[in-house]
Structure formats: C-alpha cells, structure tokens
Amino acid sequence: MTAKGSRSITDVGTLKALAHPLRMKLYRALCVAEKATASQLADQVDEAVALVSYHLRKLAEHGLIDEAPAQSADGRERWWQPSSEGVSIRDRDFRDAPEKAAAHLAATRLFHEQRDDMYRRYLDERSTWGPEWNAAAPDSESLLRLNPAELNELREELVALMRKYDERSRSGDAEGRENVAVHVHGFPFRV
Template sequence: MHPKSEPEQITDLSRLKAFTNPLRMQLYRSLYAAGTATASQLAEQVGQTPSLVSYHLRKLAEHGFVAEAGGRSSDGRERWWRVASEEGWGFRSSDFAGTPEGAAAVGTVTRAIHDTRIAQYRAYLDRTGAWGKAWTDAAFSSEWILDLTPAELAEMNDELEAVARRWRERGKAAQAAGATESREHVSVHLYGFPSRP
C-alpha cells in the first residue's frame, strides 16, 4: 500500500497570489489534465499567444507550481512543462486571514476556483447530449444537508479525499495497462461548508 500523499499546503502569501491571475489558474488546470504540454499547445487551449503563456508558465515555475518536463523535446527548441506535484496544492483561509492583503488574495483565488468549476459544469450541461447515455446516466450532482461539528466536517473531508485518491489511482493504473477505451477526464466537485437556512 502506498503512503498517503497530501496536496502541498500553501502558507506563503506570495505563492498564493500567483493564482490571483485567472490565466495562470487556467494554465495550471489545463497542464494538470494534459500531464505534459508545451506553451504553444496550452496557448491553443486557452486562446492566448504562446509568448504570454510562456511568461505565465515561468511565473508559475518561479513559485514551484510547474516545472520543465525533461526529455520531451526532439530538437530542444520547445520547452515541455508539467505540474510540479501530482497531488496538487491547497490552502487554509485561516493561514492568510491576519492581513487585509491575505484575506483579499484568499477571496480572489477562492472565487476564481469556484467560477472555473461552475463554468466547467455549465459547459458539460450545454453539451450533455453529445456525451451519450452511458455518460449522462453515470454523471451526478448531489446535495445533502447534514448536521455536523467542525471536527466531523473535517473528518468527512478526509474520507472523501481518500475515496477520490483511490479512484484516481485506479484510473491511472488502468490507463498505464492500456485500458483507455471509454476513458475520459472526469471532474468531481465536492463542497462542504456551514450554512444557516
């Protein structure tokens, strides 16, 4: 059994602020999904110039979020990139709440993450018919109203992350074994937050 890997917890404000730029967040997400890509490939995906994408990839690399993927270029002219950690990253709002600048960065990054997830789900809804019955029957959207303590909510988060990690590893292993038929990227968005009706 593999040791439990955790997403890197960002505690440095300058690193968090790197993601206040929406293009950087989009590039990171695209690169995470692709595994490796060049600035030109990513530029095509996000509708920007390769030079602008290269600039933002270098900024993400300065903050340790992406790194060069060695051994991919056949002629050495084009740099290949990858995310620095397959486990991704996270942050706790409370680590930045002590200053107005920190609170503003948390708000900007959190809203951008949320907006990106909403846009992704809307794009799926707009093209539901194109996915076919098997995918539309398998897709889900659920909401539960639970009565929990903060400790119980944190415990539930740990359990849900363990489930997601298990399924991610299962998908990677199947893909590595050549089982790629009908395999697509699947986005799973789970939220848990206090609410007073």
C-alpha cells in the same frame, strides 16, 4: 510529476500567482495533461504562445510547475509539468492579516467561478456525451447536520476516495476514460 502529494500554499505571493485567471486555467490544463508545451497549452486556452509562455514562467517562479524532460527530439520545445499532484489552500494560513484574508477570498472566488464555468459548459454540451456519461455524472445536494470535526472527517474520506480513483485511472487502461472533474463543497449555512 516530480513530487508526490499536494503542495500546501501558505504565502500570498504564490496564492496571487495561481489566482490569475489564465494561470489557473494553465495550471489545471497542465495537471490534466501531466506534461505539455506552451504551444499545446496555448491551443487549449485559445491564447498566444508568447503570453502562455510568460504565465508558465510565473507559475514556475513560484514552484507550482517545473520544466519537464523533453518529450521529443525537437530541442526547441520546452516541456512543463506540475511540481506536485495538486495544491491545497487553507483558510487558516491567510487569517492573520486583512490583506492576506482578502487575497485568499479573491482567489477562492476565482477558483469557484472557473469550476462553475466548467460545470455550465458540461451542461451546455451534455447531449454530446451520450446516455452512459450522463447517467454516471452525479448532481446532488446533501443537507447534513455535522459538527466541524465530522465535516473534516467527511472531507478527508472524500479526498481519500478521489485519490483511490485517481491512482486507479493512472495505472489502468486508458480506453474509455475521459477527464472528469469532481467538485465538492461542504460548508455551514443558516436558513
């Protein structure tokens, strides 16, 4: 990847570019692969190469991905990579106008729907993973009583912990490793 850290998305144009269902799938797949061609990504998302190429260019226009150095001698292949280690999208950056708040809400719903789809797929395929993976895969809910500062502290600690494991996985032996999604939601609620 070309830049360390997470990129903060603060403008509606970039948010809308990422909040397209296919573009978000492509961005997620590219983050997992680290580098890929449109053909490789098209196979993963089961779409036409031309359509995938179009959407990759849109992501690049908004600085979410960059062209990567060629990975093979075939100069016709165009390789792509994420421009950062991820993105962060904060509610506070989209509160100052109703259209910005609506775009943020729509994007957040799409991201969560895709995450839920990923988890449902795992549940449907759970028997193919075997007992070791199934025992290791957490599925829990904690109902805490926190104030906003404590919830923020918890979020920061969880992000740091995930970053530690991400760094370990990128520098260690790849044997026995699989892609693992960790989705954490922390939100206030009333009964």
